[in-house]
Structure formats: C-alpha cells, structure tokens
Amino acid sequence: MKKPVALKFDGKQVQADENDSVLAAARANGIFIPSLCYYTGLSTVGACRLCLVEIKGVPRLLSACVTKVAQDMEVATATPKVVRYRRMMLELLFAERNHVCSFCVANGQCELQALAQRLGVVHTRYAYRYPRYQLDASHPKFLHDSNRCILCTRCARVCEEVEGARTWNVMGRGIHSDMMTDLNQPWGESPTCTTCGKCVQVCPTGALAERGVSAGEIRKRENILPYIESMRASGR
Amino acid sequence: MAKTVVIDPITRIEGHSKITVYLDDQDQVADAHFHVTQFRGFEKFTEGRPFQEMPAITARICGICPVSHLMASSKACDDLMAVKIPPTAVKLRRLMNLAQLTQSHALSFFHLSSPDFLLGFDSDPAQRHVLGVAAKYPEIAKDGIWLRKYGQQVIEWLGGKRIHPAWTVPGGVNAPLSEEVRQKILEGIPHGIEIVRRTLDFWKNTQGRFADEIEHFANFPSLFLGLVTPEGHLEHYDGFIRVVDADRKIIADKLEPTAYQHHIGEASLGDSYLKAPYFKPFGYPDGMYRVGPLARLNCCDACGTPLADKELLEFRALRKDGAVLSSFYYHHARLIEILFALERMQELCNTANIMNTHVRAVANPNKFEGVGVSEAPRGTLFHHYKINEQGLITWANLIVATGNNNLAMNKGIAQAAKFFVNGKDVKEGALNRVEAVIRCYDPCLSCSTHALGQMPIKLSIVNARGETIRELTRY
Ligand code: SF4
Ligand code: SF4
Numbered sequence: 204m205k206k207p208v209a210l211k212f213d214g215k216q217v218q219a220d221e222n223d224s225v226l227a228a229a230r231a232n233g234i235f236i237p238s239l240c241y242y243t244g245l246s247t248v249g250a251c252r253l254c255l256v257e258i259k260g261v262p263r264l265l266s267a268c269v270t271k272v273a274q275d276m277e278v279a280t281a282t283p284k285v286v287r288y289r290r291m292m293l294e295l296l297f298a299e300r301n302h303v304c305s306f307c308v309a310n311g312q313c314e315l316q317a318l319a320q321r322l323g324v325v326h327t328r329y330a331y332r333y334p335r336y337q338l339d340a341s342h343p344k345f346l347h348d349s350n351r352c353i354l355c356t357r358c359a360r361v362c363e364e365v366e367g368a369r370t371w372n373v374m375g376r377g378i379h380s381d382m383m384t385d386l387n388q389p390w391g392e393s394p395t396c397t398t399c400g401k402c403v404q405v406c407p408t409g410a411l412a413e414r415g416v417s418a419g420e421i422r423k424r425e426n427i428l429p430y431i432e433s434m435r436a437s438g439r
Numbered sequence: 440m441a442k443t444v445v446i447d448p449i450t451r452i453e454g455h456s457k458i459t460v461y462l463d464d465q466d467q468v469a470d471a472h473f474h475v476t477q478f479r480g481f482e483k484f485t486e487g488r489p490f491q492e493m494p495a496i497t498a499r500i501c502g503i504c505p506v507s508h509l510m511a512s513s514k515a516c517d518d519l520m521a522v523k524i525p526p527t528a529v530k531l532r533r534l535m536n537l538a539q540l541t542q543s544h545a546l547s548f549f550h551l552s553s554p555d556f557l558l559g560f561d562s563d564p565a566q567r568h569v570l571g572v573a574a575k576y577p578e579i580a581k582d583g584i585w586l587r588k589y590g591q592q593v594i595e596w597l598g599g600k601r602i603h604p605a606w607t608v609p610g611g612v613n614a615p616l617s618e619e620v621r622q623k624i625l626e627g628i629p630h631g632i633e634i635v636r637r638t639l640d641f642w643k644n645t646q647g648r649f650a651d652e653i654e655h656f657a658n659f660p661s662l663f664l665g666l667v668t669p670e671g672h673l674e675h676y677d678g679f680i681r682v683v684d685a686d687r688k689i690i691a692d693k694l695e696p697t698a699y700q701h702h703i704g705e706a707s708l709g710d711s712y713l714k715a716p717y718f719k720p721f722g723y724p725d726g727m728y729r730v731g732p733l734a735r736l737n738c739c740d741a742c743g744t745p746l747a748d749k750e751l752l753e754f755r756a757l758r759k760d761g762a763v764l765s766s767f768y769y770h771h772a773r774l775i776e777i778l779f780a781l782e783r784m785q786e787l788c789n790t791a792n793i794m795n796t797h798v799r800a801v802a803n804p805n806k807f808e809g810v811g812v813s814e815a816p817r818g819t820l821f822h823h824y825k826i827n828e829q830g831l832i833t834w835a836n837l838i839v840a841t842g843n844n845n846l847a848m849n850k851g852i853a854q855a856a857k858f859f860v861n862g863k864d865v866k867e868g869a870l871n872r873v874e875a876v877i878r879c880y881d882p883c884l885s886c887s888t889h890a891l892g893q894m895p896i897k898l899s900i901v902n903a904r905g906e907t908i909r910e911l912t913r914y
Contacts, residue, residue, distance in 0.1 A: 306495035310605070338487055340829035346489060414830070415801070418495030418605040420613065 210276040219272045226254050226267035229280065236280050237289060237318050239296075240355035241268045242405055244428025245364055251355055252292050253318070257282050264288060286322075293319055294327035299378070300334060301350040302408070309409030310419035315353060316408075336381070341391030344414060345403050349381050352410035358382065358402035365428060370396045382410075401427070458852055458873060458898045466862030466902065471853040473845075473877060485832050490516055490804065490824060493832065495605050497822065506539035506594060507815030508822075509607040510676065514811025515822040516609030518697065519830075521805035527795035528611030533676045534624070534787050535597050535607065536813065537780040540675060541631070542590025543816035544732070544773040544780075547881040548638075549583025552770055555875055556645055560652070561868035579641070582634045586777065589627045593784070596620045611799035621788050628785045632746065635778045639750060642771060649767065655858040656876050657766035657851025660685030662718055662728035664843065665738035666696070666814050672743035673735060673779060675814040681738045682718055682728065686761040691720070696812035699821050703838070708845070715845045716838055727846040730818025731880060732772035737762040742775070744782035750775045766851055766879040773816075773881075804830045815840050817881050844880050851876045862900065865909045870898050 206221045212234045219228035224247065229236045240251040247268045254267040259277035264285065267278075279285065296302075296315060304310045319325075336349035359371035359382065370393050374383040384390040403411045404427050412421055463469040485496055494512040498505035510532060517524055554567045557576055566574075573580035597620065598606035606612050646653070666674040667681045671692075680694040680702065694702055705714045706723045717726030728734070742748045754775060757763050763772075787793060804826055811822045818840030825834040841848075855876045859869040900909040 305499050306492045308492070338489065338831060340489060340831050414489075415491060415803070417491045417608040417613070420605070420608070 208272055208274045208276075210272050210274070210278065212278045213280055221272065221274075223272050224268055225256060225258075225265075225270045225272055225276075225278055228272050229267060229278070234280060236267050237322065238268060239314060239318065239353060239407055240357065242357050242361070242428070243426060244432065245357065245360040245405075248356055248360070251296075251353065253289055255285055255288050255292075256280050257285055290322060290324055293322060293324045294329055296353050297324075298327045298329040298331050300332070300336070300352060306418045307351060307409040308412045308416050308418060308421045309351070312419070312421050312423060313409060314407035332378075339384070339390050340414070341389035342393075342396070342398075342414075343391060344398055344400065345390065346412050346414055347382070347384070347390055348410050348412070350410075351408045352382055353408060354380055354382065355407060356382075357405040357407065358411060361401045361405045361428070365431065366397060366399050366401050368395045368397050368399075371402060458877070460852075460856045460860060460873065460898070460900045462862040462900065462902045462908075464903045468853075468856045468860050468862060469903075471849070471856040471873065473848050473852055485835050488832050490519055490809075490826050490830055490832055491609050493822075493824060493835075494607060494609070497837070504539055504543050504815055504817075506535055506607075507813065507820055510536050510813040511811040511815075511820045511822040513607045513609055514813060515809045515824050516811070517800075518809030518811060519804045519806050519824065519826060520609060520800070520802040520809075522610055522800040522802045524611040524800050525795070525797045527615070527792050528798040528800075529677070530787050530790065530793055531597065531612045531616055531798060532607055534616075534784055535594055536676050537784050537787075538590045538593035538597070540590075540780045540816050541777050541784075542587045542594070543881075544777050545583055545586035545590060547816070547878075548770055548773050549580070549587070551881070552875070552878050553579065553583065555871070555878075556642075556649070556770075560872050560875065561866075564867060564871065567871075579638070582638060586631060586634055589631055592627075593624055596623055608799065610801055613799060615796040615798050616794055618794065621793065624784060625788050628781050631781045632778065635774055635781065636746070639771075639774050639778070642774060643753075651858075652872065652875075653765045653767045655855050656872075656879060657847065657854060658764050659850060659854060660764060661847055661850075662690065662721070662726065663734035663737040663762055664718065664728045664730050664819060665735040666812070666819060667692075667739050668743070669693075670743075671740035673739040673741070673747075673776075675735075675780075677813075680812070680819070683738050683762060685764060687737060688761075690718075696821075697810040699810065699812065699823075699838075703821075705838070714838075714842055716843050717846065724846055727850065728843065729766075729847045730840055730843040731769060732776050732816075733763060733766065733769045734818065735814065736772045736775060742779045744779050744786070746782055747775055747779035750778060766847075766876060769879040769881070817841060818843050841880070848877060848880055851879075860900070862902070865900055867911070870909075870911050874898060 207218050208221050209216060209218055212229055217228065217232045226236055226238060226241060236254050236256060238251065238254040240248055249266040249269040252266060255264040256267045257279040258265055304316050339347040356373065362371045363369045370384050371382055373380055374387060375381055385393045385395055390396065403413060404423055409421060457474045458471060460471045461469045493516060494509045497508040497512045550569045554569060554572050557572050558567050569580065606614060662682055662684055664680060664682050666678040668674045668678045680696055681689060682691040684690050702719055703716050704719045704723060705716050708715050717723045718728050719726060736751060736754060742751050754763065754771060757768060808825050813820055820840060821838040823836040824832055827833050852873050855873050859872045898911045899907050902908050
C-alpha cells in the first residue's frame with residue numbers, strides 16, 4: 204500500500220512514499236545527497252556515512268539511506284556541519300588506502316574520484332596510511348586490488364543477494380577490515396564464484412576490474428540491477 | 440693534496456640536480472660532478488602491479504616526457520604479451536612520439552636555451568629567461584610557443600581530452616585516428632616547417648659569437664648510441680641500436696634493442712643515484728657514450744626526409760672527418776629533428792591505412808620478461824620488466840636518456856668548468872655556462888618543472904679544504 208507523506212528538503216516541500224528512505228525521496232526529487240555504499244537494487248547498510256543529513260529535532264546526523272521519511276520531516280542536506288562531515292569522510296577514505304588515480308583502471312570512471320571532484324576535496328588533512336595490500340590476480344577474468352577498496356560491501360551484497368553465490372565477505376575488524384573471497388582463498392581458486400562479473404560492475408572504484416585493461420579503461424554499466432530483475436521477471 | 444668531498448645523499452633536495460665544482464690547492468678547477476636523485480624506489484613501487492598499468496605509472500612517476508615512457512613501456516608490454524601490434528597502431532604511436540619530440544625540442548631550444556643565445560650567457564640573470572626573450576625578440580618567442588603548442592595539441596588530439604593520455608596501451612592504441620584529427624595535424628605542418636627553417640637560418644648566423652662555447656661545451660671524443668632503421672636512417676620508435684665512434688665509424692650495428700643487457704653495462708657512481716651506463720665491449724669508463732639528438736644524427740646515414748636530409752649535409756660539414764663532437768650542437772641537432780618530425784608526421788598522415796580501425800592486439804601475457812626501447816627526445820629509453828604467472832610485475836629496470844648521458848655530462852661540465860671558471864673570482868656568467876652544458880643535454884629532471892621554463896639546479900664551488908665557497912640555486 205502506498206501512503207504519501209509530505210516533507211521538506213532544505214525548505215522545499217516534496218512528497219514521498221512512507222516506506223521511502225530519505226535518500227530515495229531526495230533522489231526522486233532531484234536533490235543531491237552523495238553516497239558510495241548505496242546501490243539501487245541492493246540492501247542498504249549505511250556503511251560509508253556520506254549521505255549524512257541533518258533532521259530537525261534530531262541532535263545527531265543521520266544516514267539518509269537507512270532513515271525512513273516521515274510526515275512533516277524537515278531535512279537539511281547542505282548545512283555547514285553536513286558539508287564538513289562529508290568532506291571529512293571522503294578525506295578519510297583517501298587517507299586510508301592507496302588511491303593513485305593517475306594510473307588507476309577506473310580513472311575518470313570512479314565514483315570516489317567523481318565525488319571528491321564534486322565536493323571540491325583537493326587534499327586531505329589526515330596523514331596517508333600507505334598500507335601495502337597484495338593484489339589478487341589469480342582469477343582468470345578479474346583483478347581484486349584492496350589498495351583501492353573503500354569497504355562499501357557492494358560486491359558482497361550483489362554476490363549474495365543477486366547472484367546467490369556469496370563469494371565475498373568482510374574479514375578483520377576496524378582499520379584491519381578487508382574484503383576476502385570465500386575463506387580468504389585466492390579468488391581464482393574460489394569454489395563458489397560463478398565468474399558472473401556483477402561485483403566488478405557494481406564496485407564504485409578500481410578495486411575490482413576486468414583483467415587486461417589499462418589506466419582509465421574500465422567501463423561500467425549503470426543501474427544493472429533493475430535491468431537484471433526485469434529480465435528475470437519476464438522469464439527470459 | 441686536494442681533499443675528497445663526500446656529499447651525503449640525504450642532504451640532496453628531491454627532484455633537484457646538483458653540480459659540484461672541485462677546486463685544487465691553487466684554486467683552479469680540478470673536477471666537476473653532476474648528481475641526480477630521481478629513480479629511488481621506482482622498482483619497489485611497481486612491484487606487484489599488473490603490467491598493464493606500467494605505461495601510465497611510468498609516464499608519471501618519472502620526470503621525463505610522459506609520451507616517451509608511454510612508448511617504451513607499451514612496447515615492453517607488447518613484448519610480454521608476445522604480440523605484433525597492428526601496423527596502423529605502430530603508425531599512430533609513431534605520430535604521437537614525433538609530436539612529443541616536436542614539443543619537447545621546441546621547449547628545450549626556445550624556452551630553456553634561447554635566452555643564452557639571444558640575450559647572451561653573461562647577460563643579467565634576472566632577465567635571462569623566456570620572458571626576457573619575448574620582450575626583446577617577440578617573433579622568435581612567438582615561433583617557439585607556436586611550435587610547442589602544436590606538438591602538445593597533436594598529442595591531445597590523438598590521446599583525447601585527458602591531460603595524460605592513456606591512449607597508448609599494451610597491444611597498440613585504444614582509439615583509431617579520426618579524419619578530423621588527421622586534417623588538423625596536416626594543417627599545422629607547413630607553418631611548423633616554416634618556423635624551423637627560419638630558426639635554423641637564425642641559428643647558423645649566430646654561430647660566430649659562440650666560438651668558445653662550441654669549443655669547450657662538452658667537446659670531446661666519445662661513442663654515440665642511437666636507434667636507426669634497418670636501412671640506417673634516423674629512427675625514434677623502433678629499429679636497431681647502432682653505436683658509432685668519434686670518427687663516425689660504425690662500432691656496432693643492428694643490435695637487437697631487446698638484448699640491450701649484452702651491450703650496455705650499468706656502473707653505480709658513489710655520488711649520484713643516477714647509474715652510469717657504458718658500452719660493454721669498451722668497458723667502464725671507456726665505453727662512455729652519448730645519446731639524444733646529437734648522437735642520433737651522428738649515428739644515422741640519413742634522416743630519410745628531404746628537408747631534414749639537406750640540413751643533415753650541412754650539419755655533417757661542421758666536422759668533416761667524423762662525428763660532430765661539441766655538445767653545443769645538441770641545439771642544432773634538435774632543430775633538424777623537429778624538421779624531420781614534421782616531415783615524417785605529414786608522410787604518416789598521408790599513408791593509406793592510417794585510418795584503419797584495427798589498432799589493438801588483445802592477448803594475455805605470454806612471456807615472463809619483456810623489453811621496450813624507443814628514442815625519447817633526450818635519447819634512448821629502455822624499459823625492462825619481469826612478471827609472474829598472474830601478470831604482476833616482479834622486477835623492473837629503466838635506463839633513461841639522462842642516465843645514458845651521465846658519464847658524458849660529467850665529463851662535459853668538468854671541461855667547461857676548467858675553461859670558464861676561475862676559482863679565485865667566480866663569475867655568474869661562468870657558472871651559467873657550466874649549467875648550460877647540462878642544458879645542452881636537456882636532462883629529464885627539467886621536465887618536472889617545464890611549466891616554469893627553467894630547471895631547478897644547484898651549483899656549488901668546493902675548494903681544496905672541502906669548504907663550499909660559492910653557491911648558486913635556480914628554480
Ligand atoms: S563474479 Fe564471482 S564474486 Fe563476483 S558477483 Fe559473481 S559470483 Fe560473486
Ligand atoms: S571491492 Fe569495490 S565493491 Fe567491494 S567493498 Fe571494495 S570498493 Fe566496495
């Protein structure tokens with residue numbers, strides 16, 4: 204049952220369905236809220252914290268992707284505090300791993316890079332950690348480079364929720380968290396991976412890529428999941 | 440007894456080069472050395488990366504011209520894949536390489552070195568830069584700017600709008616040539632040729648004023664090394680290695696570039712991170728050789744294009760009985776090479792299959808080791824990689840033009856310092872000349888600061904007691 208609610212984004216009156224998230228309502232009305240872990244067609248996890256917004260009467264910032272809309276809600280998407288936190292989140296993502304765009308396969312196609320450009324993040328105030336991650340090139344079709352991973356878990360979710368293979372998972376805790384295939388085996392030896400390539404398609408950065416491509420050569424199709432769903436529904 | 444001066448590498452400024460002139464007890468110049476810190480960590484840095492990233496990585500982490508690295512690196516990757524890339528891809532890569540040669544040589548000649556020729560080696564250092572030239576000789580400055588811009592535009596037209604074109608890729612190039620770009624390239628060539636021809640005339644007319652510089656700017660016998668076509672013509676992308684001596688006698692010919700390690704040894708000098716390559720059969724240090732425009736013209740039998748060949752005849756006449764030896768003539772050679780590049784680009788754009796859309800070979804790695812060699816504006820460039828079964832880099836070695844010239848640059852500045860520098864009264868103009876010897880070779884460290892039109896360089900005079908008595912820094 205669809206039940207409409209009225210709410211405000213930055214003073215602008217809009218309508219949404221009561222089951223919508225704040226993020227979905229904003230997007231449906233052309234209001235910009237950045238996000239990285241969110242992906243249309245996958246469950247939401249609120250991992251990247253980029254979609255933080257201020258909601259009147261709530262003392263702390265909330266993630267728009269996991270917050271439901273409500274009647275008469277007043278959402279502020281670009282207060283100085285929100286903007287400050289967003290920048291901080293992005294800067295931390297860059298400082299955490301090795302994002303060297305210039306020779307990255309995703310250069311010019313990367314969602315992280317595009318957001319940094321859009322939000323005017325040209326440097327980070329935090330010291331780079333320069334971790335050293337081994338690249339996993341054992342898969343015959345794909346590469347996994349943790350140096351470029353932002354732990355959005357899109358790969359894990361698409362693999363589990365859409366492909367049903369559940370190859371990807373998070374290992375470790377805190378700053379030592381990382382994505383692993385199966386029980387941290389080389390991807391090429393994974394007994395569960397079907398080589399469908401969905402994880403590569405949804406990865407926002409150059410962490411997952413097809414083999415053999417050079418800098419900036421990655422091409423990702425947008426919005427693949429609604430398409431896959433409709434194809435499945437039509438029985439084709 | 441003159442003291443030995445050890446310069447602690449830690450104190451060196453990253454990305455800067457340093458010349459040290461050593462004086463003896465009588466305050467006369469005993470020796471001079473050129474030190475560079477530049478490839479530290481490169482091999483470590485690329486370890487574990489997929490080989491397909493190498494062209495883009497090497498185009499950036501090293502100060503030398505990005506396109507040259509794209510070429511040598513892509514060729515090394517082709518070798519790892521064990522493919523023969525489509526003929527049109529070869530032509531397109533050549534086109535971009537020649538455009539790079541044009542813009543880089545124009546920069547070296549007009550922006551970096553012309554202030555010395557036009558305003559004088561002893562002129563006011565505050566004015567002795569490209570803006571000073573623009574004020575006094577606006578026409579020449581305009582020509583230089585046009586030529587450089589044209590070369591850069593061709594690179595951009597071919598490589599797409601992105602600042603650093605990742606257009607040259609393992610296996611070929613990633614987009615074919617469009618008719619529009621072909622036309623645009625062709626349109627600029629006649630004007631470019633006109634500029635080089637009048638600059639050559641101007642250059643020849645000024646020669647009388649520089650007798651001392653010609654005589655003492657790294658003017659000594661040495662070997663010369665460069666790529667030539669199978670017919671022995673001037674070559675920048677492919678071909679074979681040829682080595683000639685000071686008499687222009689061919690010492691070695693048709694050497695497979697991929698077997699460079701058989702012919703070139705690399706010595707480590709205590710006072711510089713830059714290794715000192717030498718021609719193995721002659722041993723170290725007798726195997727000292729020079730690369731770059733001067734070396735290429737000394738090596739080849741002919742350029743292979745009509746206008747450049749006419750100029751080459753005049754160039755040969757500079758030293759009838761052998762190779763042109765004074766490094767001052769690097770500048771002259773650079774102009775001839777621009778002429779050649781423009782003629783060749785015109786020719787390439789007019790060949791039948793240049794618009795062919797089959798421009799990339801696709802393959803997995805089929806070899807564990809690959810070598811790519813090409814001519815950068817400054818000289819022969821070697822890329823050598825090893826990979827594991829997964830295609831990840833396990834080892835890399837580069838020899839860049841500036842490295843090839845290392846021994847000759849050291850010898851050259853020592854020669855110039857002995858002639859021009861008086862240890863008792865060190866004049867700025869004398870130091871400028873010592874520096875200008877380095878500018879003849881147009882070493883790659885200048886690239887990183889090309890935007891400023893000058894290269895960062897620090898020159899120190901050290902007396903017999905090891906005390907620095909004079910320092911000069913330019914940024
Ligand atoms: S390619 Fe493998 S890991 Fe990726 S979604 Fe498909 S099954 Fe999962
Ligand atoms: S590999 Fe890509 S999709 Fe998976 S968590 Fe990392 S950034 Fe996200």
